Amino acid sequence: MPEANRKREIAGNGPQRALDTVPLIDIRNLTVTFGDTRILRGIDLAIEPGESVGLIGGSGSGKSITWLAAMGLLPKTAQIGGSVLLRGSEILGAPRTSLERLRGGTIGIVFQDAAAALNPVRSVGWQIAEVLQLHRGMVGQSAQDEAKRLLDLVGIPEARRRLGSYPFELSGGQNQRVMIAMALAAQPAILIADEPTTGLDVTIQAQILDLLRTLRRETGMALVMISHDLGVISDVCERTYVMDAGMVVEEISVRDLHTSPKHSYTKRLVAAAPAWNLGGHLTDHAESPGPAPVRAAIENAA
Numbered sequence: 001m002p003e004a005n006r007k008r009e010i011a012g013n014g015p016q017r018a019l020d021t022v023p024l025i026d027i028r029n030l031t032v033t034f035g036d037t038r039i040l041r042g043i044d045l046a047i048e049p050g051e052s053v054g055l056i057g058g059s060g061s062g063k064s065i066t067w068l069a070a071m072g073l074l075p076k077t078a079q080i081g082g083s084v085l086l087r088g089s090e091i092l093g094a095p096r097t098s099l100e101r102l103r104g105g106t107i108g109i110v111f112q113d114a115a116a117a118l119n120p121v122r123s124v125g126w127q128i129a130e131v132l133q134l135h136r137g138m139v140g141q142s143a144q145d146e147a148k149r150l151l152d153l154v155g156i157p158e159a160r161r162r163l164g165s166y167p168f169e170l171s172g173g174q175n176q177r178v179m180i181a182m183a184l185a186a187q188p189a190i191l192i193a194d195e196p197t198t199g200l201d202v203t204i205q206a207q208i209l210d211l212l213r214t215l216r217r218e219t220g221m222a223l224v225m226i227s228h229d230l231g232v233i234s235d236v237c238e239r240t241y242v243m244d245a246g247m248v249v250e251e252i253s254v255r256d257l258h259t260s261p262k263h264s265y266t267k268r269l270v271a272a273a274p275a276w277n278l279g280g281h282l283t284d285h286a287e288s289p290g291p292a293p294v295r296a297a298i299e300n301a302a
């Protein structure tokens with residue numbers, strides 16, 4: 001399909017996006033197969049610079065696999081097809097070294113389980129400094145000062161002292177903030193947050209979501225939020241892709257989620273979510289009843 005038509009088609013099917021720019025990331029007809037099992041069945045999605053975009057769907061719908069495939073993080077047993085353009089250049093199948101440069105560089109990633117993702121035998125200051133050296137060439141005092149600034153930025157108290165702390169000395173919420181600081185250290189153009197608040201208590205979850213919203217506004221980076229929680233998506237994102245069984249079934253603005261979901265799966269998600277949950281971006285987050293009832297409602301809908 002000619003490029004212009006493709007873009008018109010995307011715009012016609014979902015919320016309006018800028019049509020005259022090259023997307024930051026443009027995923028086209030992405031397929032993933034393990035053996036005989038097709039996991040992704042032709043994913044199309046695009047992220048513009050500075051946007052905040054959700055990827056919502058039930059467990060096993062392929063949300064994480066989409067981004068793992070796009071960034072070359074799947075095992076060799078995966079057969080991958082389609083195209084992933086980063087600022088117009090193909091990165092699917094790119095050499096490992098250039099993908100490693102992109103990951104944690106242009107593309108920052110925050111996973112659910114920060115404690116597992118952080119190195120237990122290195123101080124958080126060391127780990128942030130490593131990113132600063134790798135991606136920005138910073139060493140010595142300037143790296144230490146920047147690491148401290150990043151810990152301040154993500155809301156870790158007594159940041160200078162905390163540079164010497166190990167992950168086991170920090171709470172779950174603080175480790176998640178350290179992960180975000182590490183991702184930000186490389187000044188990414190896009191941050192992919194895969195269920196970044198699952199497992200954290202309600203108040204900490206609200207604080208982390210608030211932090212991600214603020215950081216996106218202040219740094220201008222794009223944010224992709226992967227979640228099965230409609231509350232999280234409507235809290236943080238402007239629009240969302242809805243995934244079911246390895247396909248994107250709908251692209252919709254978060255505001256329209258309330259009133260005009262089109263696909264039956266999206267309608268079920270919305271119908272099952274408590275009313276407060278869909279107004280998350282309009283409410284005081286600290287009063288949110290939290291993710292557990294939402295997850296139960298979504299699982300019932302699926």
Ligand SMILES: Nc1ncnc2c1ncn2[C@@H]1O[C@H](COP(=O)(O)OP(=O)(O)OP(=O)(O)O)[C@@H](O)[C@H]1O
Nearest residue numbers: 034039057058059060061062063064065066075228
């Ligand atoms: N290495 C693998 N080999 C075979 N199948 C896999 C592999 N990794 C993931 N899968 C399968 O791919 C499907 C999609 O997984 P994925 O992790 O993307 O789901 P998800 O939508 O992120 O779900 P969740 O919200 O539970 O994390 C699942 O059915 C999973 O079992």
